[in-house]
Amino acid sequence: MSKPSVVFVTGNANKLKEVQKLLSNVTKYEIINKNLDLEEIQEASLEEIARKKILQAVALLPKGQRIVVEDTALGFDALNGLPGAYVKWFLKKMSLDELVKMLEPFEKKTGEAITTVAYSDENGDIKIFQGITKGKIVKHRGNLDFGWDAIFEPLAEEGNTEALTYGEMTKEFKNGLSHRSKAFKLFEQYLVDN
Numbered sequence: 791m792s793k794p795s796v797v798f799v800t801g802n803a804n805k806l807k808e809v810q811k812l813l814s815n816v817t818k819y820e821i822i823n824k825n826l827d828l829e830e831i832q833e834a835s836l837e838e839i840a841r842k843k844i845l846q847a848v849a850l851l852p853k854g855q856r857i858v859v860e861d862t863a864l865g866f867d868a869l870n871g872l873p874g875a876y877v878k879w880f881l882k883k884m885s886l887d888e889l890v891k892m893l894e895p896f897e898k899k900t901g902e903a904i905t906t907v908a909y910s911d912e913n914g915d916i917k918i919f920q921g922i923t924k925g926k927i928v929k930h931r932g933n934l935d936f937g938w939d940a941i942f943e944p945l946a947e948e949g950n951t952e953a954l955t956y957g958e959m960t961k962e963f964k965n966g967l968s969h970r971s972k973a974f975k976l977f978e979q980y981l982v983d984n
């Protein structure tokens with residue numbers, strides 16, 4: 791019999807590549823991808839956004855499937871966590887340079903990258919896992935392929951002793967300290983234990 795699967799629902803190819811690597815040690819399940827454009831509600835906590843996302847995916851996919859989604863936010867400390875989950879829409883309307891400029895009036899240039907994972911098991915029970923990496927928002931350096939990678943420089947205390955932006959890191963190095971890796975480590979442990 792073939793292995794049971796966990797369906798990772800995302801429309802983001804960069805995310806998918808990272809998550810396939812992050813979950814590559816999970817031998818119990820096969821991780822497969824389904825590209826659905828899930829609505830992301832506003833005026834909600836990151837947990838609520840992820841919860842709504844998984845509920846939609848559950849409603850759209852066949853019953854009894856294990857499904858996982860994630861939502862990723864970038865919050866600026868000087869703006870009390872904004873743009874947060876809205877960073878995707880900010881990036882559609884402005885360049886990375888303009889996003890960085892938003893912090894010009896403030897001394898504090900720090901922020902948080904946060905991934906919130908929502909998993910629905912075969913019975914529809916939902917679990918939430920979150921990973922946070924603290925960093926500085928800097929003028930873009932390195933690879934521009936993935937969202938705001940080039941303007942996010944994790945703090946030294948995160949293990950980023952060479953002060954690289956995500957965009958300057960190898961994928962392996964980013965996966966060693968990223969918001970996404972922290973969230974998916976917790977999820978991986980849950981899959982192993984349950």
Ligand SMILES: O=c1[nH]c(=O)c2ncn([C@@H]3O[C@H](COP(=O)(O)OP(=O)(O)OP(=O)(O)O)[C@@H](O)[C@H]3O)c2[nH]1
Nearest residue numbers: 799800801802860861862877878936937938939940
């Ligand atoms: O530089 C980055 N490094 C990352 O590690 C990262 N993870 C997400 N993002 C971007 O931040 C927004 C999240 O929105 P988001 O979580 O809703 O994603 P999405 O809509 O692209 O995919 P999905 O919702 O179908 O899974 C989108 O603009 C993503 O491109 C990242 N940018």
Ligand SMILES: [Mg+2]
Nearest residue numbers: 828830861878
């Ligand atoms: Mg999305």
